[in-house]
Amino acid sequence: MPFSFELLKTDRSGARLGRMHTPHGVIDTPAFMPVGTAGTVKGLTQQALEELGVQILLGNTYHFYLRPGHEVIRGLGGLHKFMAWPRAILTDSGGYQVFSLADLRKVTDEGVKFRSHLDGSEHFLTPESALEIQTALGSDIMMVLDECIEHPASHERAEKAAARTLDWAKRARRALAAKGASNGGSQALFGIVQGGTYAGLRRASARDIVALDFDGYAVGGLAVGEPHALTCEMTEVVAPLLPADKPRYLMGVGKPEDIADYVMRGIDMMDCVLPTRSARHGCLFTSAGRVLIRNARHANDPRPVDEACSCAVCGRYSRAYLRHLFIANEILGAVLASHHNVHFYLDLMRRIRQSIEFGDLVGFSSELKSRLVAGPC
RNA sequence: GGACGGGUGGGUGAGUGGCUAAAACCAGCAGACUGUAAAUCUGCCGCUCCUUGCGGGCUACGGAGGUUCGAAUCCUCCCCCGUCCA
Numbered sequence: 001m002p003f004s005f006e007l008l009k010t011d012r013s014g015a016r017l018g019r020m021h022t023p024h025g026v027i028d029t030p031a032f033m034p035v036g037t038a039g040t041v042k043g044l045t046q047q048a049l050e051e052l053g054v055q056i057l058l059g060n061t062y063h064f065y066l067r068p069g070h071e072v073i074r075g076l077g078g079l080h081k082f083m084a085w086p087r088a089i090l091t092d093s094g095g096y097q098v099f100s101l102a103d104l105r106k107v108t109d110e111g112v113k114f115r116s117h118l119d120g121s122e123h124f125l126t127p128e129s130a131l132e133i134q135t136a137l138g139s140d141i142m143m144v145l146d147e148c149i150e151h152p153a154s155h156e157r158a159e160k161a162a163a164r165t166l167d168w169a170k171r172a173r174r175a176l177a178a179k180g181a182s183n184g185g186s187q188a189l190f191g192i193v194q195g196g197t198y199a200g201l202r203r204a205s206a207r208d209i210v211a212l213d214f215d216g217y218a219v220g221g222l223a224v225g226e227p228h229a230l231t232c233e234m235t236e237v238v239a240p241l242l243p244a245d246k247p248r249y250l251m252g253v254g255k256p257e258d259i260a261d262y263v264m265r266g267i268d269m270m271d272c273v274l275p276t277r278s279a280r281h282g283c284l285f286t287s288a289g290r291v292l293i294r295n296a297r298h299a300n301d302p303r304p305v306d307e308a309c310s311c312a313v314c315g316r317y318s319r320a321y322l323r324h325l326f327i328a329n330e331i332l333g334a335v336l337a338s339h340h341n342v343h344f345y346l347d348l349m350r351r352i353r354q355s356i357e358f359g360d361l362v363g364f365s366s367e368l369k370s371r372l373v374a375g376p377c
Numbered sequence: 378g379g380a381c382g383g384g385u386g387g388g389u390g391a392g393u394g395g396c397u398a399a400a401a402c403c404a405g406c407a408g409a410c411u412g413u414a415a416a417u418c419u420g421c422c423g424c425u426c427c428u429u430g431c432g433g434g435c436u437a438c439g440g441a442g443g444u445u446c447g448a449a450u451c452c453u454c455c456c457c458c459g460u461c462c463a
Contacts, residue, residue, distance in 0.1 A: 036413095037413050042416085058412070060413080063413085063414095092412050096413085097412095099412090100413075116414095117414040143412080148412075192412090218412080220412070221412095222412095223412085224411080224412095225411090249412090252411055253411055253412085258411090270412095271411095271412055272412080273410085273412085273413045276413085277410060277415065277417085278409095278410065280415080280416050281415080281416075281417065283409085292408080294406095295406085295407080296405085296406070329416075331416075334416050
């Protein structure tokens with residue numbers, strides 16, 4: 001079954017309710033994709049992810065290429081089979097590593113030369129090879145290689161990165177066309193809009209990328225340190241220029257209290273390491289704000305992390321026990337916290353979708369924000 | 378009884394005349410985290426005062442004296458602990 005997107009409803013705020021179809025299942029949008037960079041959402045088993053209702057995971061081209069190697073994964077029947085994940089997978093292209101591994105890479109018009117963070121060896125990633133790797137992995141959604149830049153960045157730098165991203169998108173498009181039949185069209189390919197925090201560049205980038213006709217469109221290069229208002233502003237500039245009948249993916253966001261803001265600007269998909277990384281660091285998201293579980297105030301607290309939460313962790317364990325696990329540096333602490341946080345995000349998305357359906361996302365969002373910023377609990 | 382070795386801030390432990398309120402690590406307290414080089418990183422961690430500053434005062438390296446402009450560091454005595462010998 002080829003990739004497709006159904007737009008079910010757009011509410012007054014601009015929020016969209018939709019459904020994405022992939023060879024590995026349906027994804028209700030707006031959707032949150034937990035990040036499983038190296039073939040695992042850290043701390044959670046695939047079984048747990050399925051039970052939590054995760055419909056799509058994110059994996060990373062660069063990381064799989066380095067380890068275990070995309071040919072190894074191809075040989076084992078593709079990424080889904082390799083990591084025993086029957087549902088959908090989106091693979092990021094390595095564009096984010098251009099940003100996060102800035103000290104270990106050199107960007108040229110041709111591609112990105114990386115020095116492996118694992119063993120120092122040199123590797124060259126191009127739009128073509130990024131696509132080839134993702135083809136080998138067999139992900140449901142592939143991302144074109146892009147140049148994600150830091151914030152703040154000059155207009156000149158942002159312009160150059162956007163131009164390069166456009167050129168790379170064209171090359172990726174061509175490479176996919178050349179593959180044509182061998183791919184069978186079962187893997188979708190998304191283009192990525194860049195342009196830093198410059199509205200003009202963003203608009204131009206959006207038009208150029210849309211002209212290449214991708215299966216979906218991502219807004220990249222945001223949430224790299226700029227204020228939330230600016231992230232919103234850029235999203236607001238770009239989203240209306242993207243075709244309504246294609247999914248829109250805001251890459252790398254966001255904080256729980258910010259997600260509805262993106263949805264109201266027409267975003268259908270998001271991914272973020274925040275729920276899992278914060279969990280491992282002892283920061284738990286709750287309906288009343290963040291809980292830093294290592295804090296001494298929880299030492300004798302028999303209550304669950306979030307009394308309003310329906311997850312398995314809150315149904316069973318106390319704050320005191322969770323704190324103990326973290327203080328004692330026990331792995332289970334990270335596991336339970338990750339479970340809770342991913343549940344929190346998925347539950348949040350369910351509520352957001354429900355609110356769109358009922359037409360009261362604005363009210364839901366403002367109520368949510370006031371609760372989440374209420375302070376520590 | 379004798380011979381060595383040793384007693385440092387909550388713990389381990391560096392420091393052998395001034396740059397030492399005393400390294401480092403641990404523990405403790407707080408914070409950060411946004412397409413994951415992150416089970417990571419950052420700050421605080423004797424008491425006290427204020428004009429909160431590379432600020433002032435006080436207390437501190439087993440105890441008591443002493444030498445010195447200045448001592449955790451040198452000397453004397455004492456008290457503990459460890460190992461070995463009687």
